[in-house]
Amino acid sequence: MSAAVPAPLDDSRTAARYAMIRSALREAILAGRAAPGLVLVEAPLAQLFGTSRVPVRQALTLLQEEGLIRRFEGRGYLIDPAGTAGEPQRQPLTRQLLGLDSSDDLIDTRSLGERVGDEIAACVSHALLFGHFRLDEQRAADHLGVSRAVVREALMRLRDRGLVEKEPYGQWLAGPLTAQAIRDDYEIRALLEPEALLQTAPGLARSELLAMLERLEQLAAHPAPTSWAAVERIEADLHGRCLAGLRNRKLAQLIAHSQSPLNVSRIFHQSLGTPLDEAVLVEHRLVLESLLVGSPDSAASQLRNHLLRGRDRTLQRLKVLSVLPDPELPAYLERLS
Numbered sequence: 001m002s003a004a005v006p007a008p009l010d011d012s013r014t015a016a017r018y019a020m021i022r023s024a025l026r027e028a029i030l031a032g033r034a035a036p037g038l039v040l041v042e043a044p045l046a047q048l049f050g051t052s053r054v055p056v057r058q059a060l061t062l063l064q065e066e067g068l069i070r071r072f073e074g075r076g077y078l079i080d081p082a083g084t085a086g087e088p089q090r091q092p093l094t095r096q097l098l099g100l101d102s103s104d105d106l107i108d109t110r111s112l113g114e115r116v117g118d119e120i121a122a123c124v125s126h127a128l129l130f131g132h133f134r135l136d137e138q139r140a141a142d143h144l145g146v147s148r149a150v151v152r153e154a155l156m157r158l159r160d161r162g163l164v165e166k167e168p169y170g171q172w173l174a175g176p177l178t179a180q181a182i183r184d185d186y187e188i189r190a191l192l193e194p195e196a197l198l199q200t201a202p203g204l205a206r207s208e209l210l211a212m213l214e215r216l217e218q219l220a221a222h223p224a225p226t227s228w229a230a231v232e233r234i235e236a237d238l239h240g241r242c243l244a245g246l247r248n249r250k251l252a253q254l255i256a257h258s259q260s261p262l263n264v265s266r267i268f269h270q271s272l273g274t275p276l277d278e279a280v281l282v283e284h285r286l287v288l289e290s291l292l293v294g295s296p297d298s299a300a301s302q303l304r305n306h307l308l309r310g311r312d313r314t315l316q317r318l319k320v321l322s323v324l325p326d327p328e329l330p331a332y333l334e335r336l337s
Helices: 017-030 042-049 053-065 112-127 137-144 148-160 179-203 206-221 228-239 249-257 262-272 278-292 296-321
Strands: 069-071 077-079 133-135 172-174 333-335
Touching: 017 042, 017 053, 042 053, 053 069, 053 077, 053 137, 112 133, 112 137, 112 148, 112 333, 137 148, 179 249, 179 296, 206 228, 206 278, 228 278, 262 296, 278 296
Parallel strands: none
Antiparallel strands: 069 077, 133 172, 133 333
């Protein structure tokens, strides 16, 4: 294994966490709000930012590599951007002490199980493109610095999302995402998403549709380099927000469970840094413009065409990913095949 799992850098709640923590601490250190000599420790920072220790550890590692903090004889990291810090200052870490008063958006009020679930989901969704894996609860708990009960809660949520499954004997399994599985998922989506759009179209506000179209235009004007966050935003617009008004919860769950091929696009983009396919923007625009002119039947037809073309693009990307080196995965994921 040689290619490390790319730590997600999107603006989604899950993926942005360690990047946001790093950014907040970096800004506070460079601005002098976090005083040189102050000791940063994982556990208090995790509590402060409302997360587990993993994203905090990643953020601190990056700050150390940048030379803003350093290891010392005691536990934790010493803030020392100029290399002149004196005696370590161990104080209870608060938002005020770190100059984070204006960073309210960093506090995550979701349950620990939800937050841990998002971190596990990021690893699992990456791994399932490369094979079949067993997930060990205790190892995951040790790796994430939480209890086994929290991990089990998180995995139950991921099972509901279709990312993992549980064997009768208690093993948690993930993957593989095969070409046939992708074809099956797209077949379901091509049947269900257009029908769902017909149901939700009357409730879509014109202002919301115009905002979605504006995001498309911004991407079209700056196609490269494109962050996955921007791509994910327009995907969420079309396949999430446009369908969010569904009253049939079972239908909504079936659609959500069939959207795993999006993982292929994400890994393809992050691994190879490819620009966004302009055809995707055109196809999205046709759906939104049909909705804006009050033609839901045309919008549903355009959405179906987009999904069928997306299936072919995804299958091609899967072939490319198959020749990439296996990712470096946490110890709680054990390859089975």
